[in-house]
Amino acid sequence: MATITLDNLAHSYLPDPKTPEDFALKELNHDWADGEAYALLGSSGCGKSTLLNIISGLLIPSQGRVLFDGRDVTTAPTADRNIAQVFQFPVVYDTMTVRENLAFPLRNRGMEAEEIARRVGRVGTMIGMEAELDRKARGLTADAKQKISLGRGMVREDVNALLFDEPLTVIDPHMKWELRTQLKKLHRDFGHTMIYVTHDQTEALTFADKVVVMYDGRVVQIGTPQELFERPAHTFVGYFIGSPGMNLFDATLDGRQARIGDATVDLGAAFRHRGPVQVGVRPEFIRLATGGEGIPARLRRVEDVGRHKIVRLNVGGTEVSAIADEGEAIPADTDRIRFAPGAVNVYADAWRLTPEGGDAR
Amino acid sequence: MKKTVNQKAWFLVLPVLVLVAFSAVIPLMTVVNYSVQDTFGNNQFFWAGLAWFDDMLHSDRMWNALGRQMTFSAIILAIEVPLGIFVALNMPKKGFWSSFCLVTMSLPLLIPWNVVGTIWQIFGRVDIGLLGHTLDAMGIDYNYTQNILDAWVTVIVMDVWHWTSLVALLAYAGLRSIPDAYYQAARIDQASRWAVFRYIELPKMAGVLMIAILLRFMDSFMIYTEPFVLTGGGPGNATTFLSIDLVKMALGQFDLGPAAAFSLMYFLVIMAISWVFYTVMTTLDAREGK
Numbered sequence: 001m002a003t004i005t006l007d008n009l010a011h012s013y014l015p016d017p018k019t020p021e022d023f024a025l026k027e028l029n030h031d032w033a034d035g036e037a038y039a040l041l042g043s044s045g046c047g048k049s050t051l052l053n054i055i056s057g058l059l060i061p062s063q064g065r066v067l068f069d070g071r072d073v074t075t076a077p078t079a080d081r082n083i084a085q086v087f088q089f090p091v092v093y094d095t096m097t098v099r100e101n102l103a104f105p106l107r108n109r110g111m112e113a114e115e116i117a118r119r120v121g122r123v124g125t126m127i128g129m130e131a132e133l134d135r136k137a138r139g140l141t142a143d144a145k146q147k148i149s150l151g152r153g154m155v156r157e158d159v160n161a162l163l164f165d166e167p168l169t170v171i172d173p174h175m176k177w178e179l180r181t182q183l184k185k186l187h188r189d190f191g192h193t194m195i196y197v198t199h200d201q202t203e204a205l206t207f208a209d210k211v212v213v214m215y216d217g218r219v220v221q222i223g224t225p226q227e228l229f230e231r232p233a234h235t236f237v238g239y240f241i242g243s244p245g246m247n248l249f250d251a252t253l254d255g256r257q258a259r260i261g262d263a264t265v266d267l268g269a270a271f272r273h274r275g276p277v278q279v280g281v282r283p284e285f286i287r288l289a290t291g292g293e294g295i296p297a298r299l300r301r302v303e304d305v306g307r308h309k310i311v312r313l314n315v316g317g318t319e320v321s322a323i324a325d326e327g328e329a330i331p332a333d334t335d336r337i338r339f340a341p342g343a344v345n346v347y348a349d350a351w352r353l354t355p356e357g358g359d360a361r
Numbered sequence: 362m363k364k365t366v367n368q369k370a371w372f373l374v375l376p377v378l379v380l381v382a383f384s385a386v387i388p389l390m391t392v393v394n395y396s397v398q399d400t401f402g403n404n405q406f407f408w409a410g411l412a413w414f415d416d417m418l419h420s421d422r423m424w425n426a427l428g429r430q431m432t433f434s435a436i437i438l439a440i441e442v443p444l445g446i447f448v449a450l451n452m453p454k455k456g457f458w459s460s461f462c463l464v465t466m467s468l469p470l471l472i473p474w475n476v477v478g479t480i481w482q483i484f485g486r487v488d489i490g491l492l493g494h495t496l497d498a499m500g501i502d503y504n505y506t507q508n509i510l511d512a513w514v515t516v517i518v519m520d521v522w523h524w525t526s527l528v529a530l531l532a533y534a535g536l537r538s539i540p541d542a543y544y545q546a547a548r549i550d551q552a553s554r555w556a557v558f559r560y561i562e563l564p565k566m567a568g569v570l571m572i573a574i575l576l577r578f579m580d581s582f583m584i585y586t587e588p589f590v591l592t593g594g595g596p597g598n599a600t601t602f603l604s605i606d607l608v609k610m611a612l613g614q615f616d617l618g619p620a621a622a623f624s625l626m627y628f629l630v631i632m633a634i635s636w637v638f639y640t641v642m643t644t645l646d647a648r649e650g651k
């Protein structure tokens with residue numbers, strides 16, 4: 001087990017990168033604390049897998065260093081890093097039985113037969129395949145194969161880190177939940193550093209202690225699920241996390257107030273910034289009103305999604321979403337929205353502005 | 362489900378039936394016809410029953426030819442399959458050199474059999490051939506027209522030169538279809554190079570390799586032109602394989618009866634061996650699929 005440090009790391013798949021756009025992974029400094037469970041969240045092609053492959057040694061970065069507990073392993077082969085990685089598409093060794101598949105990483109490391117049998121038995125139970133240990137891996141369903149891939153990662157107990165590259169994409173929803181629970185349990189029992197790549201926010205938020213959000217080759221925010229929800233550091237985080245994502249309003253700043261269209265909104269804190277900004281408010285914090293104060297809005301439609309209602313409104317030509325309780329009546333003459341106090345974030349050039357005097361805790 | 366019964370549907374099968382009859386069944390039947398008759402010329406034929414088959418089964422000539430044929434096929438399979446895999450494993454994976462290798466390796470496959478025989482016939486000559494002359498100059502006593510071993514080595518090297526590319530290209534196609542994730546997972550699992558080959562590459566190539574083996578077996582078992590042009594079946598009968606012997610018997614000696622019996626047995630042997638191959642392939646597939 002180890003703390004993994006990324007020092008000045010960047011990677012480009014081009015031989016001679018010049019502009020920042022050439023980099024699949026833009027410059028990055030970060031410590032992955034020993035024993036924490038991280039989720040690496042972002043849309044497809046944002047550099048998540050690149051980052052993972054650099055950590056596991058499948059890829060040598062174009063610049064910067066990777067340190068394990070201070071030891072430079074940037075160019076060390078995968079074998080020297082003692083890392084387990086599970087890929088998006090299941091990899092099984094077709095001609096081997098399930099048992100041999102699970103034992104393979106241990107056998108390659110020359111472990112004793114008794115110890116192998118013990119661990120394989122345990123992992124077999126963990127992935128719910130103890131009855132199928134002696135059949136050939138070929139011809140199993142995709143999710144059974146993926147369970148074997150996961151098992152091959154979990155069977156190694158002494159790894160520095162366990163990396164998962166969207167491992168549950170091919171697995172059906174019920175089993176997904178089950179396996180994720182198993183992974184969490186594994187994390188509690190053994191305390192491995194785990195990095196879990198996904199583009200599914202639910203998966204990320206339920207799995208991880210800390211979520212790392214990536215956008216366009218850059219890490220835009222690292223934080224607990226709650227921080228990501230309450231104070232998205234970048235408009236992408238606001239948009240990507242939450243369902244529906246954060247609403248953004250073009251605005252101009254005036255001390256503690258912001259002007260959105262013809263309306264004025266109290267921000268609850270003073271900001272110092274010249275030029276146009278955007279005000280971000282999550283749908284959970286938008287209140288509907290009829291008349292009185294607030295931003296003029298026109299009701300478009302109401303979607304009942306079961307536990308709550310999503311109200312779609314039109315504010316000065318842009319669509320805005322609000323979330324209302326299941327039991328709450330939505331009056332047809334709703335024509336104003338207001339923001340709940342303390343739930344407003346201000347963004348300039350897509351990055352969040354810190355209010356004067358710092359964030360209130 | 363309720364099926365409609367309409368016996369006229371049989372007419373739909375008719376075109377295929379006619380085609381197969383003309384292309385295969387009728388020619389085959391003329392051979393069957395000859396194999397059970399004897400002739401003293403003058404286009405007069407007599408019923409001979411199974412005498413020719415009996416003759417052939419007790420003919421040393423045929424057993425020897427079959428033995429040589431088996432040996433030849435076994436040797437070239439034993440060389441071409443591993444060599445083809447080895448070449449495929451070492452070919453560049455992408456870029457210019459990959460295409461270059463593919464094209465270069467396909468070239469021998471495009472050369473007509475006759476030409477291949479002629480190329481090697483000249484190549485191996487001691488007086489003017491590059492290979493023969495070089496070996497001679499190095500003090501190696503090489504003469505494929507006189508020495509049985511030299512003749513065999515030349516025929517085998519010629520076949521390896523001509524056909525290893527086929528195995529290599531098929532194996533290469535099999536290798537290219539393996540997703541990168543397999544190699545990455547193997548690195549994570551710390552698999553040795555041998556283990557990668559044994560547990561990833563070989564199983565993924567198994568399908569195309571079986572096809573390659575079947576093709577190479579059938580082709581080599583029917584080989585005629587190349588050794589005929591190169592050695593003419595000699596020295597003596599040393600490189601007289603089944604086809605060469607059959608042609609000698611049918612067209613050289615005009616022994617139509619025995620030749621017909623011979624060719625039917627030849628045909629049955631190929632069918633039988635191909636059937637065994639096929640059965641082994643499919644049962645292996647089915648067993649592993651369970």
